[in-house]
Amino acid sequence: MAERDPYELFQDWLAEAGTSEPNDPNAMALATADADGLPSVRMVLLKGTDPRGFVFYTNTESRKGEQLLANRNAALCFHWKTLRRQVRVEGAVEQVSDAEADAYYNSRPRESRIGAWASQQSRPLEGRWELEKRVAQFAAKFGLGDVPRPPHWTGFRVLPRRIEFWQDRPFRLHERTLYLRANAEGAEPAAWTTEHLYP
Template identity: 70%
Template sequence: MTPAADPFALFSAWLKQAEASEPNDANAMALATADTDGLPNVRMVLLKDHDARGFVFYTNFESQKGTELLANRQAAAVFHWKSLRRQVRIRGAVSVVSDAEADAYFASRARDSRIGAWASQQSRPLEGRFALEAAVAKYAARHAIGEVPRPPYWSGFRIAPSYIEFWTDKPFRLHERLVYRRADAAAPWATEQLYP
């Protein structure tokens, strides 16, 4: 694999190919965070934007991942596209997106999803399904007319990668691993190939 000058352009090309071949959610990524004891936590989230600044996803800041990221502004993620036999790993510092970005994305979501963001006390104990359904009914009634505003505890995070690895499956487990590293978001990228 010949290194491209810009890993974000390479990622965009790979994602576009995955969108054409993956049966579901080509933008799904496994997101790893750590709690205050340093114990890792991983779950699937959906990438909602990416550019040279980083990789963006949205969540409830009061959720487990939200509280972990607000306490420890670092994360790792992996995209795995089985149909292409490829994966991309990223690691880096995390920041909160601007209110304007969060408002624009929230407004683009389906109305029921916006109501759900108000109704769900994400990651907290649920006494029963009826409690969730009652909360949905309450917020649907509250926002029956007009736009549903973004909750103050709901926004996005951006991972600004200092490490991006492109992995391609090859016969006999002689996989290709191309790594881009940089000291910080302002530094130039250095590339290297890794043994599989």
Template identity: 60%
Template sequence: MIGGMTDDPFALFERWLADAKAMEPNDPNAMAVATVGADGQPAVRMVLLKGHDQRGFVFYTNLESRKAGELMANPRAALLFHWKSLRRQVRIEGPVSGVTDAEADAYFATRARDSQLGAWASDQSRPLDARATFEARFAEVAERYRGGPVPRPPHWSGFRVVPERIEFWQDRPHRLHERRLFTRNGGNWHEGYLYP
């Protein structure tokens, strides 16, 4: 323990996430995911963290989306949690792997029915001529699965970011912030500080 805080980055993340759930007005599990395209162009977007443990940080998406294509071509990502009410950030970087079908099925089953139907109706990230087109597709899918369960689409699954680097940033007066950096070397974590 350093300064009354754990030297385990996963335990520290769990504590900070619990604080965010108690303080943030909306989506304390929201995180930015940064990827890089084949042309070297970075892209970033907000998604929701749907699982985390010692293996990594999990989110779900359409596998035909831009982010999924970039992750499959270049399986590395950076994540950023920003909890404004707590004046904290967590930055995570590392390689990416797909979740298992069993994990994707289990999470998909917990989604609201309209979210399940939307996963079938949406060609995520591709051009849409009019909102009415999407709404018509949604209605068709709703009719197809009326009265029964909605299975997980084959083009919908999740990714796990396996952290090699986790930085915990805490606001301090006069911009004298605290930055704790954990880096993984093999199976071991090493801790240090960064200048603000």
């Protein structure tokens, strides 16, 4: 594996996954921890990358949203089974700007925007009827007009300190390339250094 800018390499791998994975090549495991350090993990969808990091969106009142606000560190794992590849990301977390959140929210289907208002994510639900009732209530509230972004719905960006690229090789002699940088949070993050790891 040639040593390249990790974001360019990731984009190439993601594009290849887009042609081979049957569903959601942008799916990633998101690991968070609460204020006490207790971990939790779930699958979410990557919605953007830029030279600063990896972006996804969620309800800040959900369990993961509360954890992200309490402990501003997270880890991501992409696994593309058909390509026998994996990418792991670890770093600090920041909220995206209101402009970024608005732009992505407004690109979503209307039904998804109404769903963001209707779903009290991670809270107990008596039955499906309760969710459907809330969807109907918010659909009636907004009618044919604009569906604004809820104040509790925004995006987060993982600012990587570590990005590891894993490629399957015969006899479990896999190829692992690790990109590291000391400062990911500043206006001008530190340069990447590269290490090769034993499988």
